[in-house]
Each structure stands twice: as C-alpha cells, then as structure tokens.
Amino acid sequence: MGKNTNSIFVTAELGEMFKNERRVRKLSQLELSDEIGLANSTISKIEKGVCKTNKIYLEKLCSYYGLSIDELLVHYTTQPVIDKADTLLQLMAIEYDIDLTDLDQGMEELRQMEEYSKLDGVLEEYLLVPFPCYLKGKFYEKKRKWSSALEQYGTAVQLISSSMRNADEENLKSACLNGMARVCLRRNNLDEALSYVNNGIEAFNPDGKRHHIQYNLWINKAIILERLNRDVEALLLVESVCEKGSTSIRSSDAWLNLLLIRIELLNKLGRYDEAIHYVQEGLFLARVDGLYDHAFDLWSSLGESYAQKGLMVNAELCYQSALKLEGRIKRKHLAIKTHTHLGIVYCECGKLKLGQSTLVKAVKLAREYKDVQRLVKALVSLSQSLVMLNKDMDAYKHLEEARTIAKEYKFETLLFDILLNMSDICKRWKLVDYQEITEEFQEISVHLLKGGRALMMHQIETIRRVSISDPPND
Template sequence: MRTLALHEIGEVIRKVRKERGLRLEDLADENISPATVSNIERGVAHVSPEKISYLLEKLDLPMNKLPEMLVKEQAELKKVKFKLLTVATLRQIGLIDEALQRLEELVLDETHPYIAHAYYFKGKCYMSKKKWKQAERALYNALRLTQQNPYKDHNMESASYLLLSLISYYQNRMEQALSFTDNGLETFVENGENQHIKILLYRNKGIYLHRLGRITEGMRLVQEVWSQIQNISDASTLLGFYWLRAEFSRLIGIYEESIEYAEEGIEIARRNKLYDSMCDLWIVLGSAYTSTREWSMAETSFKMALKLEEKHAEEQRVTKVYNRLGKLYMKQSRMEDARAALQKAIQYAEKYNDFKHLSTGLLSLGDLTYSNGKTEEAILYYKKALNLTQKHGYKEKEYKAWFSLAKCYDGVDEQEFQNCMRNMYNTKREFARMEVEEHDFKD
C-alpha cells in the first residue's frame, strides 16, 4: 500500500475507534501494542500489512467495506482542504480576523492530516497582525505535529521554519532567522509538494547574510542558486535574487556586474509592474553608479526610486533613498543638498520608527557637520546614533559611531578618545564575524 493509502486507512481506524469511545490500550493485546495501533492510525509505513489486517478484524471493519469508507474519508479531507484554502485567501486580502474565526470553527484533533496546516495558517494570520508570540506558538505547534506525522510530503516542516525565520527577521534576530532557514533547507522534501518553499528559503538566507554583513558567503550562495532561478514562476521572488546578485556584486566591488543585474531586474520589475522591487533595484543601481563616480546617473537612479514613492507603501525605502542621496551629494561637495537630503531621511525615519536608517542618517549628518568644522555639533549626532545602535543591536553601526566619536576627540580629549577606542575594540569582539569594511552604502 502506498503511503497516502496507509494514512487514509489510519484515519478511518482512528475515527471508528474514537466513535466507539475506545482508547489505544483498549485495542492492544499480546499480538498488537498501543504503539503499533498509534503507528497504524498515523500511517507509519513500516507497519506490516498483517498488523493492519489484524486491527481491522478487531474493529470488525471488513476489507470489502474499506474502499467505501476511504472514499468518504477522502471527501471529508477535501472539505477541510477547501476550508483551509478559504482561510488562506481571507488572510491574503486582509480579512485576518475572519480567517482566524474560520480556523477556530475548524475543529481538528492532533492526529488529523491537516492539523499542522491549520496551525501554520494560524501562525500566518498572527504574523499579519504582528502578534509575534502568538504566531510563534502556532508555528511551533505546526512543527511538532508535522514531525510526529510520517506523511511529510506537504513540506509543512520547511514552511513553518520559513515563517519562524521571518518572525526573527522582523524582530532583528538575524542569527536566529538564519538558523531557522538552515533548518528549513535541511528538512525540505525534494519530491514533495510546495516546491517553491525551497527557493524562498534560499532567497531569505541571502537577505539574512546581507544583514549580518556576511557578504562573501551571501554572494557564494546566490551564485550557487543562480542556475535555478530561471525556473521561478513568481516574479517577485525572482527579483529578490536579482536584488541580491546586484547588491552583493556592489558590496564586493564588482560594480559593472552590479549595474548589469540591477538593470536586468528593473526591466523585469517594469514588465510585471512590481514597484517595490523596481524601487529597490534603482537604489542599488544608484549606489553602484556612485561607487563608479558616475554622479549624474547615480542621482537620476535615486530620483527614479523617489518617483516610485507613491507606488509602494514601505517608508523604509524612501528613508534609504534620501540617506544614499545625501551621501552622493557629500561626495560631490554639494553640502547644502546633502544636508537637506539627510534631514529628510531622518524626518521619515523618526516618523515611521525606522531606527536602522535613522542611525544611518544621523551618522551621515554627523560626518557632514564634522567636515564643516562643527565638531561639537557632530558629537551630538554621533551620540544620538550611538544610543540607537546600542538599543537595537546594530553592531556595525555602533562600531562606526565609536570610531566617529574617537575622531572628534583625537587630540582634544585623550580620556574620551581612549574610551572610544576601548569601546570600538569591545564592539568588534562581540561581533567577531562582522566584516567591518568601509562600504559607503552598506545599509
């Protein structure tokens, strides 16, 4: 018997046992143990057909009646699957509370084939509401039940790890996010359903490596996966890889390659009207052109990203553009334009609690102020940035803040200078794997 048939037979046996009010122990005897009964109900493949036949006889379930009961069981499973599809659609269109209500109405016991799916969708719903603790609880339940279920072809385990990694990412727990992603890749069933999960895990792993500053490792990952991306049907996921390829190429100094992939990605995003991806790629393109000192094309690229502001809702992108535009103007010694751009970046970041890009803007504004000889004012910006980086765990930016303060105190206040140098060392030691490089736009 194939695995799915075994599972369906197990479901029939479990339902009959429960309807009759019997425990696992009530069916056990010298020929069959409670554990074997449980394995049969869960569809474990290594149980012998003789044991299954013996249990069917004990329950007085004739083999000739079994096909009819299996058809009924399949019909019930089809209804549950349809209800889950309804839940997924409601969540997708923003009707989260209604989706959760439908899940509450879907009463499934812990041995049901779709119980892990129900917890998975509950986790997705809570993620949409940014209720991270409830989402994590639901997903850990999905993991637990999937791991107990021998029928793993749905790839629910990998899918649950994917969502857990995203929850960690949204809470700035990058190492944990990376660990969950690796777990998802390790447990992925190659010939199972939901094949798109694997490529999403690879894409997200690249993003987490980027955030952790592990640029070489991230580039290697993207290069290894690149031959597979042409098979990706979802344009948004495909563009995620184009962004990673362009960004990693830029960060390791291969600017022409960065420009090539950014421009290819922009064309794909334009054809598919994916404005978020288009904006991200214009930002990378502007940064690459800045590195090659092609000022006009860099400025145009950043302004193209800003023109997309009305087309997307994520304010972080606008903040990032103004930060990078400010850096560009500083390189051109257009100090007033630089100050105006950086102040806009800070204004957006404060409005939307974008602390990551707020710290970047403050550091850049401190650099601009310092270059104008206003050291005391620069120190205020650097200290404000330092407080943010320490509060939110942005170690690389904390290192930069200490370095900038040391620069201000050098030759002026030896005690403060030594204090900054000591803290630079401690920050570097705490973040041993961080690649501290002078990338102008590594945010």
C-alpha cells in the same frame, strides 16, 4: 459521553436575527443586558454568531422578544457539512486575506472557523491542525509580535513532526521554519536564523506544493550569510540557485528576489560593473511586469554601484528615479536607505543644504517605521552633513542619539563609526566628553579586532554601504 443538550450552536443568521430584534426596539447591548439580566459580553457573542452558547441564554432572549425558541432552532441551527476540501478552501481564502487584503479580518475569520469546526472535529485531521497555527504565525509576524509568531510557527512544526504522515504535502513545515528564520533575522539572532533556514531546506518536500518556499529559503539563507559577513559563500549560493532556477522559476517576483541579492552582494564585494549588468536585466523585467518594489530596489542598487565607482551624477539620477516610485511601493521603509544615500550623494556633489534636507527626511521615515538600524545610519549621515555646514553641535546631538541606539541594539560596527565622529568633534571643541568617548572608542576597537583585523576593516567598510534586501515573505 453524550452531547451536551444545553449547548446550542448559534449560526451567523440566528445571531443577526437577534441583533435586528434589539435594534427594532432601539436598545443598546448594555440596556438589553440590564433588562433581562444577561451579561453584555454574552449578548455580543450571540449576536456575532458562529459560536456555541447555553440554551438558557437563548430562552431569555426569546422570552423578551416574544419568540418561540423551538421554531427558531428549526429554522436557524441547521449546520452545513464541511468536508476536508471545503475546510482547506476556507484556509486558503483566509491566507489570502492575511497576505493581500485585510490582515485583521483574516484573523477574525480564522477564529470563527476554528470555533465552528470544533463541532464536527474537522480540525482533528492531519494538516488542518497545524495550518491555523501557521496562519497565526504569519499574522503575528506581520504585526511584528515576534515572540507570538515564533510560538505559533513552532507549534505548527511540532504538530507536523509528530504526525503519522511521513510526507508534508503542503510543505508547511518548511514554510514555518522559514518564518522562524525571518523572525530571528529581524531580531538580529543570526545563528538561530541560519539554523532554522537550514532545517527548512532539509525538510522541503520536492514532490509537495508551495514550490516557491524552496527559493525563499535559499534567498533567506543568502541574506543571513551576508549579515554574518560570509559574503563570498552567500554569492556562490545565489549564483548556484540562479543557475538551477533559470528555467524552473515561474515567478518574476522570485527571480527578481534572487537577482537583487546577487546585485547587492556584487556591490558589497566591489564588483560594480557586474552588478550594473544584472540591474539592467532586472529593471527590464520589473518594468514589463509592473513590480514597483523591485524596480525601486533595483534603481537604488544601481545608484549604489555608480556611487561606489565615483560617478555621482549617475548615482543621483538612479536614486531620484527610485524615489519617483516611492508612492507606489508597498514596503515603505525601503525609501529610508534611498533618501539616506541620495542625501550623501548631494553632499558629495557640494549640494549641502539639499543633502541635509534629504537626510532629515530619511531620519523622519526611519522614526515613523521604527527601523532602528536604518535610523542609526541616517543619523550618522545627517551629522556628517551638518559638520560640512559647520554645525558641529547639532551634529553631536544626532550622534549622541545614534550612539544610544547602537549600544542598545549592539550595532558594534556602526558604534565604531559613531564614536569616531564624536571623538573628532570633542577634540576640536575641547568637550568634557572627550575622555569618555575616546576610552569607549578604544574598547570597541579592541573588541572588533578580536575577530581579526581583516574582518574588522571589512565590517567598517560595509558600514556605509547598503544592507542587503529584506527577506521575502512566503
């Protein structure tokens, strides 16, 4: 089938020329649309350029502006030849935009590139088809549009799997599976997350590129295992990876990701002195390399170690040191748990009003960043501080909100703690809710006990502890 001669490619330069002609005449796109009978959306598309349009539309514009369409097409429609290397370079630049500079601009550049590349079939080649899907997956993941992210990552995986090529040189399949695991982790679908991350580890090509993805897969697997309360298994995995990667991990960021998870697992398992040792190692590296997010996490973890050891003055200093970095960190939601735990420490030290105000800030931040799990924890801690200040009814209101959220998101162990506190207030004040709360508390207790008393007590104990780090992005 021959090419459609009525379809003309509009370059960015030609589109800009048409835009300038309109502006010289001081017309809006809508006014021009009325003048020449061309849809406003068509005018907008032509002026943006990097698109195909019907020749008739260009003739209408040229006729109105008094221009020769033949002369314009000679000067403006020559298309540069784009080979595979150039296209890969563009995709790499777009990935940088999505990760580091302007998320929305990166997506717009990808859209324009796809439109342009359709003309010579460049995107039909292996890798160049799944790569845009991978980038769209990253875009939607950062936008917290989980379903769209899963769809794009999944499409990329299918395209790579069905390719005639046996080796995935860019390790895009592993990267996409890791992205799918992260999304499932965010949605608390832990079994699915573990399945995806295991598939990503299996698909990884050690002779390919993006070596850091292998470490991110291991890190994410450890995080998922921890969320599944398989703490010892998670720690053994991290220790094994640390031993393997002590000489091969070239990125301080990757090494500190591993170290931080090791520290948090040691804290969770009650091995506080070991955790403190590794924090000191990590803080030195974070300071030397200027890694603010990691420094924030490490100071917070050190505060947790000292708090669990009962050294509240040390814990207070560590949390305060972390919060001095709050203005420099990119992942602003990290500050929620640090404010929460500092507020608890203040209350433990008898600084009740200071503790309450700090916990109020934690709640405010959790609402701002829509972090429901940390919001529930902050609300529970705030309610406990209010009880200490003899403000039981204010505390009860916060517990009611926490209860609603915990039930909606199935935070069962948190719900146990909430109902325990609510029943205590109900009993003291002879509230009408007492019977309902007591029955609900008994139901959740029985449900948790089905998993075994040891597991239940382990879960209850970890309610008040810091959750393990967020998964690293690729």
